[in-house]
Amino acid sequence: MSCEHxxxxxxxxxxxxxxxxxxxxxxxxxxxxLVASLIVDTMDxxxxxxxxxxxxxxxxxxxxVA
Numbered sequence: 001m002s003c004e005h006x007x008x009x010x011x012x013x014x015x016x017x018x019x020x021x022x023x024x025x026x027x028x029x030x031x032x033x034l035v036a037s038l039i040v041d042t043m044d045x046x047x048x049x050x051x052x053x054x055x056x057x058x059x060x061x062x063x064x065v066a
Contacts (some may be wrong), residue, residue, distance in 0.1 A: 008039055 012020070012035070024031040 010035060010039060
């Protein structure tokens with residue numbers, strides 16, 4: 001597998017392919033475009049992990065010494 005042209009294998013359930021075919025007909029696009037879009041969106045999501053906000057650590061309360 002080349003880094004310039006990576007290949008992926010996609011396994012879709014019969015139900016998912018049925019839904020893709022219906023959607024493709026409604027949109028007037030080839031079903032391959034929808035599958036490719038799914039792959040691209042998935043790969044983008046994997047390459048750009050979500051940013052998780054990090055809270056600053058809490059300092060322990062100061063103790064008063066009498």
